[in-house]
Amino acid sequence: MAGSRFLNTVSGAALSFAVAVSGGVVAAVAVPADAYAAVVRNITVNGTGQAGSDAIKSKLTIKPGQSFTDADINQSIRNLYSSGYFSDVKISVSGSTLVVNVTENQLINQVVFNGNRKVSDKKLEGVVQLHSLGPYNQAQAQVDIQNIKDAYASIGRSDVEVTIQTATVQDNRINVAFVIDEGGRTKTRKINFEGNNTFGDARLASVILTKRSTPLSFLTRKDIYNPDKLRQDEKLLRDFYNNHGFPDYRLLSTDVDYDETDNSYSITFNISEGDRYKFGDIGVETTVEGVDISNLKGDIKTRTGKIYDADDIQKTSESIAASVSSQGYPFAQVNPRGDRSFTNDTYSVNYEIDQGMKAYIERIDIVGNTRTRDYVIRREFDLAEGDAYNREMIARTKRRLEALGYFSSVEIKTLPGSAPDRVVLEVDVVDEPTGSFSIGAGYDAEGDSLVLELSVEERNFLGRGQYIRASAGLGDDDSQIYNFSFTEPFFLGYRLAAGFDIYRASSSTQEYYNYAETAGAIRLTAPLTDNLYSTVRYSYQQFEYDGRGDWQNLNNVSQVYQDLINGSPWVVSSLQQSFNFSTVDNRQMPREGVLATLNNTFAGLGGDSHYYKLDGKARWYQMISDQADIIGSLTARGGFVTPFDDNLNVFDQFTIGGQQIRGFKQNGIGPRTVGTNDALGSQYYATLSAETNFPLPGIPEDINLRGAAYVDAGSAWGNAVEVTGTQIEGTDFSIRASAGVGLIWNSPFGDLRFDYAVPFAKEDFDETQRFRFGIANTF
Template identity: 55%
Template sequence: MKAGSKFLNAVSAVALSAGVVASGAGAVTFVSATAAEAAVIQRIDVRGASRVGAEAVRSNLTITPGKSFSNTDIDNSVKQLYGTGYFSDVKISVSGGTLVVNVQEAQLVNQVVFNGNRKIKDDKLATIVQTHAAGPYSDTQIQSDIQAIKDAYAATGRSEVEVTTQVVPLGEGRVNLAFVINEGDRTKIDSINFVGNNAYSAGRLAAVINTKRSNFLSFLTRKDVYNEDKLHADEEALRQFYYNRGYADMRIVSSDASFDEATNKYTLTFNIEEGQRYDFGPVTVQSTVEGVGSDQLLPLVRTKEGHVYSAKEVQKSIEAISDQVASAGYPFARVTPRGNRDLNNNTIGVEYLVDQGERAYVERIEIRGNSRTRDYVIRREFDMSEGDAFNQQMITKAKRRLEALGYFSSVNISTQPGSSPDRVVVVVDVQDQSTGSFGVGAGYAAGGDGLLLEASIEEKNFLGRGQYIRISAGGGQEGSRAYGVSFTEPYFLGYRLAAGFDVNHSETSSNDNYDYEETSVVLRVTAPITEDLATTFRYNYKQMKYDADNSDLSDLSAPYQHLVEDSPWTRSSVSQTLTYNTLDDTVLPREGIYATATQEIAGLGGDSQFYKIYGKARYYHLLADDADIIGSVSASAGYVVGFGEHLNVFDQFTLTNGDIRGFENKGIGPRVRGDNDDPLGGTTYFTASAEATFPMPGFPRDFNLRGAVFADAGTLFGNDVDLRGDGIEGEDASLRASVGVGVVWQSPFGSLRLDYAIPVLKEDFDKTQNFKFGINNQF
């Protein structure tokens, strides 16, 4: 008999004979259910609870000896006992002054095992199922576990997986449970079609959605996995793409997934109706909030008449207005945009209506779907908590923050009515995704360490706590080695402060003249100023050792002889960095600015005393939307001044082959004159770069292979190092420049880039390097 039927039978039995009382010389008379409303029992007799124990049964009853109870109490007690999962049958009756509770214990699971699984390991499946060792055996729960296993396999593209169970009785009410899994073949995406798209090509739209066609590397990316949730997410991505480019009437007529059993492949088809492209018409603000005038709010609006209509800019305007009104003391204020279409001119005028709004409070925030990420990691991205005023713009902002974390493949926030009209339940549905990555970097240093390799592993959501950790190690052909560890706690002491540390150690050799060893420790804390602007404070400590290894120091220039003879050296400094970031995407930005500016003071002990200021900014802009040609320009500069007599060699700036391609690391700038031409660095530098990237012709867009053309220019000059009698060259501000081409592949292994640069402006003593190669891998 099923548990539900047993429960109904038990309730029926209770309803018919709710209680008994003594009558005469031991005679028993059944009383009606109404009489049971005033029944009182003196003791509770538990029968059948050999493993669970009588006291555990009593603790799950709502009936207490000496207190009156009703049929409702009996119903609730039966439900509560069934709810524990430890009983397959429950019956409650009253005999005289005794409440008799008869239970039949469910079987206990001794062990849970998984058979036939190769693509998903046991430890991962164990976190998916809810049936565990020492827990009750429940047919209902096991069916739910089977579906959970199927869903997990469907997420990897194996939607045809079959899951059955085997139960082995062990006696004394114990069983072993085995989930038997036939994984089946992985389904694939044969093609993705778009119908009705005129403004944008199928290739451009294919780059917008997350689902990709199958290729020979799809087993690494898993982006060719079909499921309904991903299809809906792709639909929303297409809508936002069009809405932010002026197509406010765009709609997806249909989206279809056709499965071919013969090939085990899906064909996806999106039927699109684009509509007309709009610009912004007149933009106004109307406020009915006392003390907050429309003229105060209009400057906050991001939407400007004549610009291309963008739903994203409307949303940012709403948030800016809402924040301003809330800071003025109106937390319930509501901002409602009203669009006025002018079909003759293809414009949409926007009127922002600001009113007091209805008073509503957050009853609770309910989080669902996070199998790995802790609840508090999600809650802390909200600027409100239970009991606070409800504000829809705070919900929108929290959703954007959660998506920006990179912990989740999907984030959906909805609201439900609370226990009263002025109470709202906020429901957060998320789906965890892989947040680990590994990196491999490679390079070649002519005349130095030869081939250089570095490997790293990082985790952005360590143990589901939202913490960041990175470990790296590398080396070169000539015995160079490098190690590093980084850790960041994004909410230090419960505040929105990202605190962390970096520890690095490296060992290199220079032309067999000396060995160099460096150890650095950085303590840092980052605080947000606005959504786009943040500041970071650091304490930096570095120790530098130069070892001639019994070599003849006469082979070194005088400044470097000084470094070796007085080694080791230490530097202790504090620095502050401002970071401005409006990039639309961290992997392949198409629009936005990323800029940093740093000032550093050294002299808190150690051998260095200086003030440095330096920074870099890069601006991205989509030059041709449908062709997906992305342009970017960047500029950087720096200046250092010493507090003492001279700067140390290691305190001056040096430029890398990433600053001006076509030159080696430390390849330009002031050098010691002579055969050894040791680099000295410089006190001042400027660089500028322009680049355009585009989809590589002849390759499918979703292969993510892009070409690049670029031009770099810059200079490094000035010197404050004690030359100790040696001469110097390259001290002036002569301009260096290079042009080149590159290939960028956003591969399943990460972003791989190969550049070939030709210096077009250089000095005779500069060190050039035409090829540059690097990889940053993610999984």
């Protein structure tokens, strides 16, 4: 018979083809390429229980009446094992019958977790593969144990112990229990830097993600040791040095020591800084015929004499590539060539424009994103499938994705496509948490009261890249503040950020009236450059002044405020255009760069106010000492408002005080009514502040507590509010100034600031307030 000839031939695999399984590893007999074909008439299955014969036969590549080879037997066995339902599979041929002998794995009745308090059942269910009604096998159980350990390691519990217990219930079914001993929380006890001469330990510690353990680390979890995070810290240190003048920086080693006695890690970064360089000669050359390099001067960010900055070199390459592409050369690539001068520590750069490989993007694959939608990542590309491959534009996309703050890591790989001139881009990202809940404290300037605030913020709502923030505040004397903001960063598919804001505030702190403000705004923001944005905003505000008790018979109520109460509510309908500029290195704790904004506001689209207002502010940050991590800043503010008709309302003018010149109450300086001392606001104002902030001696830098010393000066003058029967003082230009100290705490509850300032130049009618507590503000 054909079957017996097949089984007895020397070139056949075996008389009875079998596969042994040990620990989940399949050992299969090799199949010669020239094995004879055979045909069977019947298939018999032995040992089946829960799976059923038909289900087993469906996994076979062998069918009655069809010829098959040893390769088909091999593949059929693999199919049965891959289902996970069998612990042993043997296939043999007896005459014209294919005999399949299987031993089934036990089926899981239920999976439970015992001993877990720090990680929820729901999260653990997401990391294990064993599940109810699925097959149980020891190999998968060991993989699941390791996955549970990894989940605990991510929250700082690397010494967790996990075992597995099984109990047979009935009909070859078992219950599976993962027994977890969570152990203690692993801490990062020390972070040391060796070889750093230019930058102090505190400065370098601010660069990396891993932080030393503090009493509040259980809230932030930044002290968790994680090898992947450590690799990222190494990259952050390299980028920091490369962007601050050290192209020869090297990380010699990273030493990690684990102390079992207190379950903690000590990390030491051994670095070699190298020499600090400035940019020397900067040039642009091209081998691409037709490219006009004279039009590329505006793309150069690297300037002769400026401290070497690798990021500026990258940005210059990207900008030149974009300009050359717009000239009709989409494949051109920019290669920056550096030339060090060891005699004067300069680094000359020549940007060479070459004809890159002529390839097109066949496909863009997104992998690794478990939360963020694919389109949120794709829209950061200036390239699409079918476009010319451009290395610098891909590098720009990577920077954009990293700047979103949605991912802990971003990698873009270029893979071969289906043809020599086709490439596939693979974007590999790792999502990170983007939501936060905070408890903070602030100061209600209008109500002159302390406000405790609860806020919820989500920077990547439902993985769509949308921003949502809601907050509620409650202060003394029934002061209340409510905020809600929403922003869609890619409105109608364009790089336009559209959103709206809703605001409500009320207070009863004034002597003879209650105050309330209700406001709503819609806005649209467009990027003009990488650092400059323009925003158009329409706002609708309603102000309510509600007189309390027998206020009309009080002697200290000026005619101005009588009119406000009698005319309440008041409406302001305005259109504002703003420019916002930023080059700071870190928005939360800037050390270098500029923040600036300029606002043009037109009120009079209906409502009770009709004016034009121009105001702006700018703050410049500069390191005073890299070694001691001392930061200096200068802040300038100013503005004026002019009515379209004869007068302004009190709420149209500028209210200047403690937010601009510390040591004074908000609205504590500027024009006031004589006798009743009612603040009118000012038509003009200008202020200047100089501040330095520094680590507090003896306080670990990871506590995020810093001191500050400052001097503020400025003036608020001019009045366009109509006042009858009352004299006004403070309309002339007069300098006010103060000096003070502050305490800045980047706490887990929000950025808090405490200030104590003493005015040394003021007017007799000014209202002072030496101590101030509120939300820290970099601007």
